[in-house]
Amino acid sequence: MGKKLTINDIAKMAGVSRQTISRVLNNKEEVSEGTRKQVLRIIEEHGFQPSLQARSMVTRKTNTIALLLPDIKNPFFAEIVYGIERTLRANNMNLFLFTTDEDVEHEVSCIKLAQNYNVDGMILCSPRLDDANLRKMITKISPIVLLNRDLEAEGVSSVMVDAKQGGYTAAKYLIEQGHSRIGIIVGPPLASSSAKRLDGYKKALQEYGISIDEDLIVSVEVGDEGVHKLTQQLIRRNVTAITTYNDISAAYVIQACRDLNVEVPDDISVVGFDGIVLSQVMTPSLTTMALPLFEIGDTIANILLRMIKGSDGIERLTTVYPLLKEGNSTKSISLSY
Amino acid sequence: MGKKLTINDIAKMAGVSRQTISRVLNNKEEVSEGTRKQVLRIIEEHGFQPSLQARSMVTRKTNTIALLLPDIKNPFFAEIVYGIERTLRANNMNLFLFTTDEDVEHEVSCIKLAQNYNVDGMILCSPRLDDANLRKMITKISPIVLLNRDLEAEGVSSVMVDAKQGGYTAAKYLIEQGHSRIGIIVGPPLASSSAKRLDGYKKALQEYGISIDEDLIVSVEVGDEGVHKLTQQLIRRNVTAITTYNDISAAYVIQACRDLNVEVPDDISVVGFDGIVLSQVMTPSLTTMALPLFEIGDTIANILLRMIKGSDGIERLTTVYPLLKEGNSTKSISLSY
DNA sequence: TTGTATGCGTTATCAT
DNA sequence: ATGATAACGCATACAA
Secondary structure (H helix, E strand, O other), X not given: OOOOOOHHHHHHHXXXXXXXXXXXXXXXXXXXXXXXXXXXXXXXXXXXXXXXXXXXXXXXXXXXXXXXXXXXXXXXXXXXXHHHXXXXXXXXXXXXXXXXXXXXXXHHHHHHHHHHOOOOEEEEEOOOOOHHHHHHHOOOOOOEEEEOOOOOOOOEEEEEEOHHHHXXXXXXXXXXXXXXXXXXXXXXXXXXXXXXXXXXXXXXXXXXXXXXXXXXXXXXXXXXXXXXXXXXXHHHOOOOEEEOOOHHHHHHHHHHHHHOOOOOOOOOEEEEEEOOHHHHHOOOOOEEEEOOHHHHHHHHHHHHHHHHHOOOOXXXXXXXXXXXXXXXXXXXXXXXX | OOOOOOHHHHHHHHOOOXXXXXXXXXXXXXXXXXXXXXXXXXXXXXXXXXXXHHHHHHHOOOOEEEEEEOOOOOHHHHHHXXXXXXXXXXXXXXXXXXXXXXXXXXXXXXXXXXXHOOOOEEEEXXXXXXXXXXXXXXXXXXXXXXXXXXXXXXXXXXXXXXXXXXXXXXXXXXXXXXXXXXEEEEXXXXXXXXXXXXXXXXXXXXXXXXXXXXXXXXXXXXXXXXXXXXXXXXXXXXXXXXXXXXXXXXXXXXXXXXXXXXXXXXXXXXXXXXOOHHHHHOXXXXXXXXXXXXXXXXXXXXXXXXHHHOOOOOOOEEEEOOEEEOOOOOOOOOOOO
């Protein structure tokens, strides 16, 4: 662990001032080819690398972004992170990852921490923090992009999934496949998208003149617990299809069906939400409202990069639409047989 | 975006020197209760937060760790990252995330970048970089923990999964369930664990006096492509069980079986590897060689933290053993019926 | 084209 | 208990 070289050491070795080294490092034009080559050689030879801390002290830029999300294990987030990471890296930005575990206090401390590191921007995924407090925390800092949350504030932009349209499309698809008794499992109450998906569901049913049976609307309390029981309830109520709030819960629904000797898709059709890898690799493959997760990440990163650059005309709100992706978990109910 | 306050601003407001502010910030004892309270009040009032850049310039500690991994989308890594993150956060360490995409050049530049940020330590997951170059790169830096790679070097510790034992246990389990024609799908050649898993498989067969049929040993070239075809081959060769290199590929095997009208587990038993969430939520649930992914992350983080602290007696190599987890994808072949 | 002086925000050292 | 001064490694402004 030899002591780390500084720009001064290199300057001495090269017999020039440290300014010249700095110029070479930053590709400034005002350096003669001779000294530039010479300096580069020495830098290369000794494997010198400038301290980004020191640099950022004077440039006021750290080239870092903080990413806060509740749970990196969740493929929904992991796949988005991948998109974010790729785009940021391509733009020489690096990522601080903060996992907040859906915990408000964690969120607060992570946001502060990120500020202390003087990140150039932040990406906040579903913070539990209420609007007022969030607004207070982010007054004096860098640009922010919010995922699935809308907050009208200076330096804040949002990327949101159109959950209502997703709920609508899923229900509509099932209806057009001949289903009319369609159960819906609504996600945890904390997820703001839950209500919207339900709205979409209701809209579709109404549009097709199907009366809404409140007994077919069930919700999980927390996490994915209870999906098994809810599935059982819905089956007892003679649904022919179930639409769920994400792919994982859809997978649980299918497990429950198997346990109850109900065949998917023969007896019951199941539609998921998100389109994570799981939906493709499971058997039967899942019909789901797929989100372009990588692209969402890419979009988030690009918006943030533009905000950092100070570009104008940046959309305050970007909406992402889920797309129906047919798998083998749904089946058309032929009425003529 | 009001200008950021510095320690000097606070000092002026409080009518003391910035040294005193620094002392309060760092909970030094040598400050009278009066001024401490006063200073804290002003800090609180103005929401002052010290610059960690500036601090780390002088303390030579950044409280950051760099984590390099090929693919955050892969639940295997995502779940480990969760463990790493939790443990680091609990120790006031923050995470730089670098996704390398299995690309050597990316790895090199990410390692350099991490060094430039003066991270206090690094965690490297399966870098493609060869031993010699890896050794060269890490000479003058902070402690490193390697996942699934062994490199004897100063300041380097490794955490490895015992793939051979995993391969052995999976095969042994199937044998004891009455299977003798057991196919094995070996992972991409780049994964060093592939050969070891195969070793374990062979060991189990030999132990039970089952001759090794090379036709039942097939490998994928790259990624998870071709698993479908390989499954088909194995089925044609009349296997009654297939063991695979990870859970995702096992899921593909099950899909292929379904496509070929082969029932799992009735006609064929399937064993996965890793024990990611997928293995539990799919139908049938997967029998798999489960790894304690969260604990692996926790272990990695703890070792690194101890190295940073300069503790001694740190193990150079930690081995993690996969554990058989029975799901519904395997079935005992009753010989008496 | 190159060098000198200054400052970024903090902690460490040595005073008082 | 508190303050003055220097230092961390770099880039910027200005001078030569």
